Amino acid sequence: MGPKRCAVASEESLMRIFTVPEAPGSTLSKIEQEISHNLAGFLNENIAAVEKPLHEIEKDFQSASIPEEPTFVSDYAQDIMEQLVAHSVHTASPSFIGHMTSALPHFLLPLSKLMVGLNQNLVKIETSKAFTPLERQVLGMMHHLTYGQSETFYQKWMHSAKNALGAFCSGGTVANITALWIARNRLLKADGDFKGISSQGMFAAMMHYGYKGLAVLVSERGHYSLGKAADVLGIGRDNFIAIGTDKNNKVDMVAMREKALELESQGIKVMAIVGVAGTTETGNIDPLNDMAQLCEELNCHFHVDAAWGGATLLSNTYRHLLSGIEKADSVTIDAHKQMYVPMGAGIVLFKDPAATDVIEHHAEYILRKGSKDLGSHTLEGSRPGMAMLVHACLQVIGRKGYEMLIDQSIEKAQYFADLITKQEDFELISQPELCLLTYRYVPKAIKGALEHADEQEKLDIYAALNRLTASMQKRQRETGRSFVSRTRLTPEQYDNQPTVVFRVVLANPLTSYQMLNDILEEQREMAQHDPIMKKYLSKYL
Amino acid sequence: MGPKRCAVASEESLMRIFTVPEAPGSTLSKIEQEISHNLAGFLNENIAAVEKPLHEIEKDFQSASIPEEPTFVSDYAQDIMEQLVAHSVHTASPSFIGHMTSALPHFLLPLSKLMVGLNQNLVKIETSKAFTPLERQVLGMMHHLTYGQSETFYQKWMHSAKNALGAFCSGGTVANITALWIARNRLLKADGDFKGISSQGMFAAMMHYGYKGLAVLVSERGHYSLGKAADVLGIGRDNFIAIGTDKNNKVDMVAMREKALELESQGIKVMAIVGVAGTTETGNIDPLNDMAQLCEELNCHFHVDAAWGGATLLSNTYRHLLSGIEKADSVTIDAHKQMYVPMGAGIVLFKDPAATDVIEHHAEYILRKGSKDLGSHTLEGSRPGMAMLVHACLQVIGRKGYEMLIDQSIEKAQYFADLITKQEDFELISQPELCLLTYRYVPKAIKGALEHADEQEKLDIYAALNRLTASMQKRQRETGRSFVSRTRLTPEQYDNQPTVVFRVVLANPLTSYQMLNDILEEQREMAQHDPIMKKYLSKYL
Known part of the structure; x- marks a missing residue:
């Protein structure tokens, strides 16, 4: 410029x-x-x-x-x-249904300006004052939503200098890293002469405890930030073990248990199991109760990554879908996803208010011992007052308001799933459990051809459909009327072969049923003129 | 509520x-x-x-x-x-000179609102579009400011899909962690059968390379976030070795070299040396050229934490103070400190555009290989478009505008230092090198008493002065007219004993010389009525 x-x-x-x-x-x-x-x-x-x-x-x-x-x-x-x-990118557009950003409530705009104008730094009381108790209250509210402890519990812990019910983070990645950092440091804690991994590092910790390795188990649908966490924390991406999922994209508990026992028999300690409550690609929720049970047997940390799906707890209609989350040692929820807060509001919650002891830190000029400075147990240092925006939404929308929004989103996804199923030339790939689903365009003739195709023909058609889906998604984005995203799954109906699909997230309250109809129309129209269609698939039509 | x-x-x-x-x-x-x-x-x-x-x-x-x-x-x-x-907290107040937050340029308020209204997510092009090249340009500009490479260099690398000249972060802590994450992964890289620490973790890496331990060396004035980085990255806080400083709070290079050689002779690999360019407590800059030299000898990563002082590079008058920073492998600069951007704009720069190779990551639905998605080499995932605010400041203030602001701040600090030195009842503890200084209130009679005091009396007076300083700082904050912060140093003139001091940062352009005079007056007045003064020090008066 x-x-x-x-x-x-x-x-x-x-x-x-x-x-x-x-x-x-x-x-x-x-x-x-x-x-x-x-x-x-x-x-x-x-x-x-x-x-x-x-x-x-x-x-x-x-x-x-x-x-x-x-x-x-x-x-x-x-x-x-x-x-x-x-x-x-018009992320607030009601036809922009490809990612997790949505329209924002209008009152957040002036409030954001107020937040910037006040320019508080939440790392310490001296630069944030009332923002510190406010953030602690928001963490308390989200903790209560998740764990439902008694009033006495919150009166005791919410504003306690020594404790934290959670931590505000810039996003779900830092939240997940924080949770696994705590899991790691609790496992490899001080013991006898050993001063703990925090002081002495991973190598000394492994020598002291005599483990041959550490592992974290998660569904193959786990978010890529978990791999980053494994890397950063010195665990290693290869030790972040992806377990297969069933046809509903939920982790296979038999396989997970077998793997866990196999690892432990090899002297490899399962440090944590991560449950996914709303996978990024399909929106499904792992069997959290079963996972909690396995974690108890293994005596390992249970983390639930509910960055996207966690807001469902606000709906009494659907919160049962996340049953078992209250057994997790830590939970990630992003307020900037289904809680309609602008980018930059990740939250990690800890069941045990003393969980952060193993990552506590102090400095001479701030975070002095006994202070209520939030920075003594966050991965980040200086941070803005984003908690205010979450606080505002919780008050102005209220739990019942959120319930309406969430219920509407889920019902909209069910409507869209039904709509897709009714089309001869579309195919639903993953049923929505929350408000996220995947599908693709497959003309009726191709569906027919697949029924009679031999092995090689099938693979050829699969490859062509993948290219077609990617091409259509790209062109739809470029045309700018609407936007769906795409990902690659391995669904049963495609013989578990890599399958490119459209992915939609229906959290924007302004997305109408008519728009969903229009999007299919637009895609159908686009497919007719797609060069991939002409080149590779016209012979089957 | x-x-x-x-x-x-x-x-x-x-x-x-x-x-x-x-x-x-x-x-x-x-x-x-x-x-x-x-x-x-x-x-x-x-x-x-x-x-x-x-x-x-x-x-x-x-x-x-x-x-x-x-x-x-x-x-x-x-x-x-x-x-x-x-x-x-009135962080923008010109009498609030205790921390690194300052007044904001007014045009940032409407721009912040625009940023929130657009609600872009910088993790990927699909949710940020033009914000991605904009962020890459800001990183390029900051890289150019720091490393001054040729135009060809920036034309080649700035918008390259495979590379990154730096990363935007929520703050300096994530910036420092990112830099040391890269340093760690480059040191413990793939080698023969070993797939690298990123894949196999710290334990396997140490077994493969046969190091007995890793160490990072930094001045005792290093920021506490570095300790957190050591913890998170599995290096261990004890292996983050604090080296003593000279009377100007700059790291003692003789001691650092000795320590490095001692460690290496024990089979402990020095993974990185961190230079501090503007210590948080005293604002001094380490001898960066000498540190670069030592890093070259040791073949280790050289990181410079210029979170606070980095903006000085914008002043041609004072940028020579940071000479040697261009030799660093990575540099942290916080735009929300001396660049007058609101909270949440940390930056880490990499000398080598391929540095991020060792932390690169991909996922099926975003960050696909070959994409220019910024999220493939950031520690964080979803992130807001804060780069826009930095971009705006660089354009609207311009380099020369920043130079004026920075020069004024440094001159203001020099003025305040002289003013303090002239007072009979104050004492300058650290000379400002940039716009940060420390001092304390010490009545003339106490200065006299100290000259003749025996060892025990001295320690008693030191303890009383520490309590007095802390008490005054707390009361001044509570009174609300002005604010200075405090920290604890070990200055020569107090026999290297722990010494509580007032700490001021003079970056607010609206702080006048008169206000500095007033702050001393207020403190002098406060001291007369301080209970600590009466109880422990009146006998010397």
Whole structure:
């Protein structure tokens, strides 16, 4: 981006940006007013519908030199409207049903501005004051939602200096890492002369405890952040063992138990088992009660990654689907997914308020012992006051409000699943358990051809359908009217072969049933003109 | 917090929060307008001057039950003004010179709102589009600022799918962890049958390479996040070895070299050396050139934690103070410190664009190989578009604007240091190298008494002065007119005994010289009435 006019760096103009607010008629103020008065309209009008190729967009972001001279705010605002906003993604669009971002409640916009204006740092009381008890309350509320302990329990622990019922994180990845960090440090704790893994490290810990290795078991549908956690924590990705799933994408408990016993018989300690409560790809929930039982037998940490599905606990209609989550030692829930909070609000909860003892840390100038500084048991240090936005949503939407939203989303997914099933030329791949499902486009003639195909023909058709699905998904995104994502599964009906599918998440309250009909229409239309269709599949039609 | 009136959860009211903006006359809109028109006034008027005790504030955040029924936004807005905003911390106040948060440029407020409204997720192109090249450009600019490579270099690497010149992080802690994660994985890389620590974990890595241990060396003034990194990464806090500093709080290179050689002779591999460029407690910069030299000799990773001081590179007047930083393999810089960006903008830079190869990861539904998704080499997953705010500041303030701000801050610190030195009853403890200094209140009579005191008397006076400093700092904070922080150092003039000191950071452009005079006056006045003064020190007066 290049400034159109050169402002001049002077002390006076510099002071102005810290003291004089944007004038009401300025470009940036006008943009802000549009956002305030009609966010959906602003996004619809300013985000270009048709996708510009990435290499074209990159041309506006080529210079690696920081400009010497300042730019006028109005010029900058103009530039980013054209070069950035126009080519951003309309994540709030009701036809954008491919990922976990959704529309935001409007009251969060002014509140976000308040949050930024206050610029609190939650690492310590001295820079956050009332935000600290607020964050502790939000953690208490989410803990109560998950574990349902008594009022006495929360009165005792919620604001306790020595304890934490959870930790706010930038997202689910840091939440999962934090949970497994605690699991690791609790397993390899101080013992006799050994001062614990926190002090002496993994190598000394393994020598002391005499384990031949550590392992973490999780469904093959586990989120990729768990692999990252295994890497970062020194466990190793190969020791993060993926267990197969049944046809409903739930972990196979027989296989998991067998694997666990096999590992333990080899001297490899199962450090933790991770249950997935809402897999990223199919939205299914592992058998949490059975997993809790196995963890108890193995005496290992039970973590539930409910980053996406955790919000379902807010619905009394559907929270039974997560039964067993209350037995988990730790639980990840992302408020920026189904809780409608903007990006950057991950939460990890700990059943035992003393769980964080093994990761507690202090410093001379902050986080002094006995202080209530939140930073003494978070992986991150300085952090913004995102907890306020979660707090606001819990109050303004209320549990019943969330219940309505969640129930609607699940029912919408059921509707869409039925709709897909009724089409001759579509195929539902995974049934929605929550509001996430997968499907693909398969013309009736191809379905017929598959029934009579020999082994090689089948594989050829599978390959062509995969290419077709990927091609359609890409083109639909580029066309810009709607967006579904795609992933690769290994469903039974495709002989467990790698199968590319469309993936939709129906959490946006503004997505109408009509839009779902339209999306199928659009895809059907697109398929007719897809070059992959013509090249590889027309012979079967 | 309790709602005053109960709203009713209905489908209609729920849809309204997603579709109908806040009415211009609503409580929340009025709050927002105040913030827009006069942020400083809003903060001054709404944040209570006199501190309310934490246990009093906690009373408003007691319930662990999520309210069943929704609350009206206007009621909620009213509540948080009284219960949260009133008891937050005025981090932007020019007399709040105790921490690294400062005033924000006004244009960042509407831009933050735009960022939230767009709600992009930087983990992948599909949910961030133009924000991805923008973030890559910001990383390129910061890389160029630090390493000053050629234009060809940036044209080649800045937007390369396989590479990353750095990573945006929620803060300096994640930045430091990322840097040391890379250092660890590069050291313990795949080799023959061994697939690398990323795959096989720390224990297998140590067995393969035959090291007896790993160590990281850093000055005793290193940030506490480095200890956390050592813990998380499985290295162990005890193997994070603190090296003493000279009287200027710079690491003692003789001691560091000796320690490194001693460790290596014991079969303990020095994995990394961390240079501090702006220590959190005293603001001093380690001898980076000498450290780079030692790292080369040891063939180990050189990381520079310039979370706070890195912005000094923007000043041609003072960037020479960080000479040698361009030799670092990785550098942490927090834009939310001296770059005046709101909380949540950490950056880690890598000299070698291929550095992230050892932490690269992929998944089926995103971060596919060959994609330019930023999430394939960040520790975090989903992340907001904070890079936009850094981008905006770099353009609107410009390098020269930053230079003015940084030069002014450093000169202000020099002024304050001189002012303190001139006072009979204050004592400068650490000279400012950047805009951070430490000092304490020591009445002239006590200075005199110390000259003639025997060993025991000295220790008694030291202890009393420590208590006095802590007491004064606490009371000044509670009084609410101004704020300095405190830490504990071991300065020569106090026989290297633990010494509690006031710590000030002078990065707020609105802090005037007069305010610095006033702060000393306030402290002098406070000291007269301090109970510690009366109880333990009056006999010397």
